[in-house]
Each structure stands twice: as C-alpha cells, then as structure tokens.
Amino acid sequence: xxxxxxxxxxxxxxxxxxxxxxxxxxxxxxxxxxxxxxxxxxxxxxxxxxxxxxxxxxxxxxxxxxxxxxxxxxxxxxxxxxxxxxxxxxxxxxxxxxxxxxxxxxxxxxxxxxxxxxxxxxxxxxxxxxxxxxxxxxxxxxxxxxxxxxxxxxxxxxxxxxxxxxxxxxxxxxxxxxxxxxxxxxxxxxxxxxxxxxxxxxxxxxxxxxxxxxxxxxxxxxxxxxxxxxxxxxxxxxxxxxxxxxxxxxxxxxxxx
Numbered sequence: 001x002x003x004x005x006x007x008x009x010x011x012x013x014x015x016x017x018x019x020x021x022x023x024x025x026x027x028x029x030x031x032x033x034x035x036x037x038x039x040x041x042x043x044x045x046x047x048x049x050x051x052x053x054x055x056x057x058x059x060x061x062x063x064x065x066x067x068x069x070x071x072x073x074x075x076x077x078x079x080x081x082x083x084x085x086x087x088x089x090x091x092x093x094x095x096x097x098x099x100x101x102x103x104x105x106x107x108x109x110x111x112x113x114x115x116x117x118x119x120x121x122x123x124x125x126x127x128x129x130x131x132x133x134x135x136x137x138x139x140x141x142x143x144x145x146x147x148x149x150x151x152x153x154x155x156x157x158x159x160x161x162x163x164x165x166x167x168x169x170x171x172x173x174x175x176x177x178x179x180x181x182x183x184x185x186x187x188x189x190x191x192x193x194x195x196x197x198x199x200x201x202x203x204x205x206x207x208x209x210x211x212x213x214x215x216x217x218x219x220x221x222x223x224x225x226x227x228x229x230x231x232x233x234x235x236x237x238x239x240x241x242x243x244x245x246x247x248x249x250x251x252x253x254x255x256x257x
Contacts, residue, residue, distance in 0.1 A: 030189065036180040046076070048158065049162040049165025064098075065255060069189050071106060073188045074157045079158075080114075082097070083117075091211055117142040122219045128236075140175075213240055220236075
C-alpha cells in the first residue's frame with residue numbers, strides 16, 4: 001500500500017515538474033534571454049539571446065515579432081549581430097541565421113548602424129552546427145573591438161544565439177562590465193503594432209541562398225576529410241532548403257511555418 005502511495009505521489013510530482021518546465025520555456029524563458037550592462041565608456045550594452053530557426057516554430061512562443069519588438073524598445077544606436085563581417089565585406093551577404101537576417105534588414109530599414117561579430121570556418125577541425133570556446137573568445141574580442149570603435153555613451157544591442165548569449169555574459173563579467181537590472185523585461189518584448197517583415201529581408205535571404213549554394217559549397221573543396229565534407233554538404237543543403245521555406249513565410253508575412 002505504501003509503495004502505491006509513493007508511486008502515486010512520484011507520478012504527480014513528475015507531471016507537475018514537466019508541466020512547470022513546459023510553462024517556463026513557453027511563457028517565461030524568453031524574458032531571461034536579455035541582459036544589460038554598462039562599461040567604462042558609459043555605453044549602455046544590451047545582449048539578446050535568440051533561437052535562430054526556432055523563432056518560426058509556434059511552440060517556442062518566441063517569434064520574429066518579439067525580436068523586432070525588442071529592437072524597437074531598446075532603441076539602440078548600433079546593433080551587433082551574429083554574422084561574419086568578412087562574408088559581408090567580400091560578397092555583400094549576411095551569412096548569419098534567419099533571426100540575424102531579420103535584425104540586419106530591420107536595422108537598415110530603421111537606419112540603425114549594423115556591425116557583425118561572428119567567426120567560424122569550414123575546415124577539417126570543425127563540424128557544421130557546432131561551436132567551441134575559441135569561437136566565443138573570438139566573438140568576444142570582436143564585440144570589444146566594436147564597442148571601442150563606437151562612441152562613448154551610445155546604446156548598443158548585441159543579438160546572438162542562446163549558447164553565445166550565455167558565454168558572452170560570462171566573458172562580460174570577467175571583462176569588468178557592470179550588470180544592470182532590467183526592471184520589466186516583458187515590456188521589452190511588447191509593442192502595439194502590426195508586424196511586417198522588412199521589405200529588404202526577401203533580397204537578403206535570396207542573396208544568402210545564392211551564396212550558400214555556390215561560394216559556400218565551393219569552400220568544401222578545402223576539406224581533406226571526406227566524412228566531414230559530406231557532413232558540411234548535407235548541412236548546406238539543409239540550410240538552403242530551410243532558407244527557401246523561410247523566404248516563403250516572409251513573402252506571405254507569416255510568423256510560423
């Protein structure tokens with residue numbers, strides 16, 4: 001009898017725990033994806049963690065509209081995005097994920113300065129869809145250099161994937177940044193307006209599709225490891241497939257697929 005009671009209590013506990021986790025991630029987690037810091041140049045630095053492709057999945061309750069709302073409410077002078085500057089300089093392509101394409105396109109539309117901070121390479125030491133300490137160290141160095149080049153007292157919004165968000169916060173604390181409490185995080189994600197994707201976004205996606213299908217695939221010739229080359233080729237094919245689906249959503253002004 002005692003065993004049945006204990007099992008019943010345990011079952012209820014597990015159900016409540018699962019429900020709590022689902023509620024947290026669906027309704028509360030995104031509000032913990034933004035942090036605010038100041039530095040010795042009196043800059044107001046926000047960092048927003050994002051989910052890349054997952055913003056177009058309704059189950060996560062963290063939409064592309066949330067990202068533009070956050071940009072509107074933070075009202076930055078400069079936006080730093082998870083995209084490679086060299087790719088942009090060489091090919092005029094934003095090679096970051098779809099949320100970075102949104103942030104770039106929106107920033108251009110609203111005449112907000114955009115800078116790029118990401119780093120990665122196609123080589124035999126890296127597999128697609130992975131990251132490491134070295135990458136986040138370089139991203140952090142890029143952020144610091146960008147902040148040094150931006151005027152004192154400016155407000156800056158850094159937008160990067162969730163993993164980098166947490167890694168950069170660790171590095172900010174180690175670099176002498178002062179964390180500032182955000183009194184009402186929910187308010188940053190709320191704006192009363194009719195959401196529309198930036199007009200420029202369609203072309204930015206199309207340019208990335210073209211770049212990924214040609215130049216990025218050509219970079220695979222540098223790989224000596226055939227298994228890794230196959231992984232990269234599959235990853236690029238999947239990327240292009242997703243971009244085409246995302247392009248249709250943008251054309252139809254739909255948040256979710």
